[in-house]
Amino acid sequence: MKKILVIQNKRIGDVLIASLIAANIKKIIPNSRIDYFVYDYTTGVIENNPNIDKIIPLKEKELKKISNLIKTAWHIRKENYDIIFDPYSKFQSKFISFFSKAGIRVGYQKKGKTSIINSYTHKVHPLDKKTLPCGKSIEERVHLVNSVFPLETPVYKPKLYLTDTEKSYSKLNNNSKPVIMVGILGSTPQKSMPYPYIIALIDYITSNFEVNIMFNYAPNQKAEAIKIFEACKQKERIIFDIYESNIRGFISLMNQCELLIANEGGSIHIAKALDKPTFTIFSPYILKSDWASFEDGKLHTSVHLLDEKPDLFSISRKDRRKIEKNPTFLYNQLTPEIILKKLIPFLKHHVK
Secondary structure (H helix, E strand, O other): OOOEEEHHHHHHOHHHHHHHHHHHHHOOOOOOEEEEEEEHHHHHHHHOOOOOOOOEEEEEHHOHHHHHHHHHHHHHHHHOOEEEOOOOOOOHHHHHHHHHHOOOOOOEEOOOOOOOOOOOOEEOOOOOOOOOOOOOOOOOHHHHOOOOOOOOOOOOOOOOOOOOHHHHHOOOOOOOEEEEEEOOOOOHHHOOHHHHHHHHHHHHHHHOOOOOOEEEHHHHHHHHHHHHHOOOHHHHEEEEEEEEEEEOHHHHHHOOOEEEEEOOOOOHHHHHHHOOEEEOOOOOOOHHHHHOOOOOOOEEEEOHHHOOOOOOOOOOOOOOOHHHHHHHHHHHHHHHHHHHHHHHHHHHOOOO
């Protein structure tokens, strides 16, 4: 039996997308054992996945300590993996991959770049641009597998696997109106739209559609969520007393909601994996072509300032970090009026 390790030390959406590596490699090597090495707060999106045999969690801060990185590398080396996939390809994962001595080590290396250590036996060049509706980020994960193990029928859509108990989530059973989940805050301040704007969107929805609203936010953002709730006009239409603080709880709750409106991030990828309609609000510095997956203008659609005001600014992979450091000015240009122009048709299509 081949032992395979996927190293994906990044955020929730990245880990969910990386589950496609297991889904595809199982088609090529069905009797393989596939383990995933991920940050502990992301494990929820790959739990119960039949393609993944073991999850190895670690705290993000701990892995950044050199002593822990070396211990982790030793632990993985002792596991004697035959194949390693490293879709993130950063210093920590490169070090672990190199030290593992696995016979096949697959990771990304940009054209013209060289590495101090030879981390990979198979160096895959990132794609220049997306060619499929799934978006560049998803396409690249599948490309990582396909470059070494040719796939006849690649799988491009991530899936979540719910237990029967999770499917029968009952906290919303007494609610008579459709429930819309709204991601009011991004995972970082740079991914969060201005508070007055999100309040204006919520007020418009509750005033014009027969729905209830739920807020999605991280547990450490509750104080900010309360501020937004208190500023909304129709608080009676907002379900604020039901909240799930862990990923599996959110997945169960999102599975009972009608649709999701949120900043680009993990919650959007979770909703898509549940086949829920999504409306994505992109931060100005995010490359839409990378992360706008499966958009058809109906089931999944989005708004990006660059699409609405192309003469206002430009974005490339070189200057995006400069924008990310302070996106406030550009974010302020993405007004509720611009967002509603696309959001209203989306809501009318999905909410009776």
